[in-house]
Amino acid sequence: MMIVKSNQAQDKKTIADKMASEKLIGEMRKYNEELAKAGVLLDLSGLHGTAKGTRIKFSPGGKKRVVDGPFTESKELVAGFWIIDVKSREEAIEWAKRAPAPHGPDQESEIEVREFIELEDYLPAEAIEKYEEIARIRLEKLSQMKREARRSSQGKTEQAVSKTH
Numbered sequence: 001m002m003i004v005k006s007n008q009a010q011d012k013k014t015i016a017d018k019m020a021s022e023k024l025i026g027e028m029r030k031y032n033e034e035l036a037k038a039g040v041l042l043d044l045s046g047l048h049g050t051a052k053g054t055r056i057k058f059s060p061g062g063k064k065r066v067v068d069g070p071f072t073e074s075k076e077l078v079a080g081f082w083i084i085d086v087k088s089r090e091e092a093i094e095w096a097k098r099a100p101a102p103h104g105p106d107q108e109s110e111i112e113v114r115e116f117i118e119l120e121d122y123l124p125a126e127a128i129e130k131y132e133e134i135a136r137i138r139l140e141k142l143s144q145m146k147r148e149a150r151r152s153s154q155g156k157t158e159q160a161v162s163k164t165h
Helices: 007-012 015-019 022-037 088-100 127-165
Strands: 002-006 043-048 052-060 064-068 077-082 111-113
Touching: 002 088, 007 022, 007 077, 022 077, 064 077, 077 088, 088 111
Parallel strands: none
Antiparallel strands: 002 077, 002 111, 043 077, 052 064
């Protein structure tokens, strides 16, 4: 996983501020296409600032507290991520080095590379089978949601076309 780090100044920028750089958007799109064409890209997304976030704090004794953003006390924040499937840590680092500077060439930026925990390293086979079943259910639900979204957008397109004729 490649994690795009953020800071308080970057977190406060609005989406409009961030969208202002057509050049950066184009560079990111090109980089994302390279990842996809290489067959290593599994997922990616940018995140809204902490003003739109909520944290759940867990305390000893089972107490939970909900805290709404923004989180002004935070020094390091996550602005987005890529999930890639590569053969080694070194390959992940090379992909991260090829990325455009996430906050633009004139801004301090950081991408952190982290590995996912492999269940096989920590769990017995029967526990892994349970996790795999959960993953299958999740993928089925995601596929269903995507199909429904496509149907919905196709219906809207068809309505728009029929209104123009």
